[in-house]
Amino acid sequence: MGPMQPELHEKLAALLAICQKMNSERDLGALLDLMVREATHLLDCDRASIFLLDREHNQLWSKVALGSDEILRFDARMGIAGKAVQTGEVVNVRDAYSHPEFYNAIDGETGYRTRNVLAVAVRNQRGEVVGAFEALNKHTGAFGARDEAALDALASHAAIAIENAQLIGELRRSQDQLAEHNAHLMREVVGKFSVHGIIGAGVRIQQVVRLIERIRDSLVNVLVTGESGTGKELVAKAIHYSSSRARRPFVALNCAALPETLIESELFGIEKGVATGVESRAGLFQKADSGTLFLDEIGDLSPAAQAKILRVLQERVLERVGGRAPIPVDVRLLAATNKDLETEIARGGFREDLYYRIKVIHIHMPPLREIREEIPLLANRFLEEYCRETNRGAMEFSPGVLRRLLTAPWPGNVRQLRNEVMRLAAITHQNVIPEDDLWEDLPPAALPPQPVSPSAPRKEVSLKNAVADLEKHMIAGALESTRNNQQQAARLLGLSRQGLINKMKRYSIAG
Ligand SMILES: Nc1ncnc2c1ncn2[C@@H]1O[C@H](COP(=O)(O)OP(=O)(O)OP(=O)(O)O)[C@@H](O)[C@H]1O
Numbered sequence: 001m002g003p004m005q006p007e008l009h010e011k012l013a014a015l016l017a018i019c020q021k022m023n024s025e026r027d028l029g030a031l032l033d034l035m036v037r038e039a040t041h042l043l044d045c046d047r048a049s050i051f052l053l054d055r056e057h058n059q060l061w062s063k064v065a066l067g068s069d070e071i072l073r074f075d076a077r078m079g080i081a082g083k084a085v086q087t088g089e090v091v092n093v094r095d096a097y098s099h100p101e102f103y104n105a106i107d108g109e110t111g112y113r114t115r116n117v118l119a120v121a122v123r124n125q126r127g128e129v130v131g132a133f134e135a136l137n138k139h140t141g142a143f144g145a146r147d148e149a150a151l152d153a154l155a156s157h158a159a160i161a162i163e164n165a166q167l168i169g170e171l172r173r174s175q176d177q178l179a180e181h182n183a184h185l186m187r188e189v190v191g192k193f194s195v196h197g198i199i200g201a202g203v204r205i206q207q208v209v210r211l212i213e214r215i216r217d218s219l220v221n222v223l224v225t226g227e228s229g230t231g232k233e234l235v236a237k238a239i240h241y242s243s244s245r246a247r248r249p250f251v252a253l254n255c256a257a258l259p260e261t262l263i264e265s266e267l268f269g270i271e272k273g274v275a276t277g278v279e280s281r282a283g284l285f286q287k288a289d290s291g292t293l294f295l296d297e298i299g300d301l302s303p304a305a306q307a308k309i310l311r312v313l314q315e316r317v318l319e320r321v322g323g324r325a326p327i328p329v330d331v332r333l334l335a336a337t338n339k340d341l342e343t344e345i346a347r348g349g350f351r352e353d354l355y356y357r358i359k360v361i362h363i364h365m366p367p368l369r370e371i372r373e374e375i376p377l378l379a380n381r382f383l384e385e386y387c388r389e390t391n392r393g394a395m396e397f398s399p400g401v402l403r404r405l406l407t408a409p410w411p412g413n414v415r416q417l418r419n420e421v422m423r424l425a426a427i428t429h430q431n432v433i434p435e436d437d438l439w440e441d442l443p444p445a446a447l448p449p450q451p452v453s454p455s456a457p458r459k460e461v462s463l464k465n466a467v468a469d470l471e472k473h474m475i476a477g478a479l480e481s482t483r484n485n486q487q488q489a490a491r492l493l494g495l496s497r498q499g500l501i502n503k504m505k506r507y508s509i510a511g
């Protein structure tokens with residue numbers, strides 16, 4: 001499976017476009033206009049409308065046209081949109097006037113001639129139907145399965161945006177709480193693709209997120225592995241804060257940071273009088289009692305400390321240094337390492353019995369170069385975060401910067417990407433981050449970039465080849481997802497149409 005799946009790319013591009021603009025479009029009217037415009041582009045059709053359900057009067061309402069304030073209202077049981085709302089299903093009508101449920105009074109009112117209609121229900125996060133999203137008059141032929149899927153995907157984003165915009169609209173009225181709630185709502189929007197701060201829309205990260213959700217209430221020990229900066233600690237915190245122990249302490253220890261001699265008293269505590277002047281002190285196991293203990297770099301533990309931890313895990317009691325009576329503890333252990341513990345075991349550096357105790361569940365975080373398709377989402381989120389925290393207006397990346405971010409080697413993984421985005425945002429005074437800032441400063445390619453498609457024959461690995469591969473892949477994906485509509489594909493890719501045509505020629509991609 002190539003990392004840049006066209007459907008994912010398409011969804012991401014549409015989602016990013018909406019999310020980005022949502023920063024400035026907190027007003028419901030503007031949001032609806034925005035989504036209607038996105039839909040018209042994505043489905044290559046004449047018009048799109050969003051109907052909102054007014055439950056009290058059982059009516060659907062919508063603005064008559066883009067930018068107008070005139071409101072159209074009708075009985076929620078009427079028409080194709082009404083049918084989508086009533087049944088919750090996709091309704092695809094190829095010939096409107098011969099369809100029994102078509103409500104031609106609307107054409108009568110608006111003076112518009114409907115040929116074909118596609119309507120889907122819009123559901124909020126609780127699964128309740130809150131309206132319908134409708135597309136009218138496909139430019140060529142009728143709406144197909146792809147359009148149905150696209151409109152459905154858009155409708156699910158629309159629901160969240162609408163709900164949030166409606167809520168924000170209400171909040172505007174209570175001025176004093178605005179700032180706080182607004183931030184909360186934004187977090188909820190962001191939350192769609194970020195659970196406990198773990199950002200990622202693709203399968204690899206979503207699998208991790210789903211696993212965390214599945215194990216949230218079992219108290220199994222989890223081992224998180226992965227290179228530096230891939231989010232191991234983030235995952236550990238997500239596990240703790242989504243578990244039933246969330247209100248109890250999360251205690252972390254970096255096993256590599258303390259000398260061997262101090263680790264034991266740090267972990268298990270020390271009894272008064274072990275040495276002159278020593279006061280008794282609780283260890284981290286005790287501090288984490290009924291909570292979670294996170295042992296980072298567990299591969300660096302001494303054999304003595306490993307043996308003691310194993311005993312705590314087996315017997316659920318601990319002994320302080322110099323202590324007599326064992327103390328019962330109830331601790332969930334999470335561990336992380338960027339070492340290969342199986343190699344360590346083979347070398348005799350790590351106990352096999354402890355290994356099986358701590359990795360009841362194993363989560364491996366992929367290096368960023370294996371999940372490049374997440375880079376646009378991550379980079380945009382970090383940029384949003386910067387703007388929010390520094391209270392500056394929205395910023396965006398120029399397409400050139402985004403392309404460079406996509407292909408950089410990232411030996412420091414997500415941490416490095418985050419730092420780079422924060423640095424770029426801090427040194428840029430415009431709203432659009434220009435490529436110049438990056439070419440100068442992006443760390444040089446310390447590692448050769450991976451070939452983008454693992455199945456492709458390995459060519460000479462150079463940055464240039466990797467960029468070419470990625471470009472080819474993205475162009476093919478964009479063309480496929482827009483059914484060879486060059487104008488739309490160019491838009492998805494952030495290129496001009498001529499720029500796209502030039503690249504297609506260079507890579508001999510047929511149009
Ligand atoms: N999927 C992700 N979504 C959002 N932020 C991420 C993600 N992965 C990593 N980060 C961010 O990258 C930075 C590094 O993450 P973290 O400290 O969890 O990495 P680590 O694997 O523990 O690294 P190390 O091995 O160097 O300790 C943090 O700022 C974290 O929030």
Ligand SMILES: [Mg+2]
Pocket residue numbers: 232233296
């Ligand atoms: Mg870490």
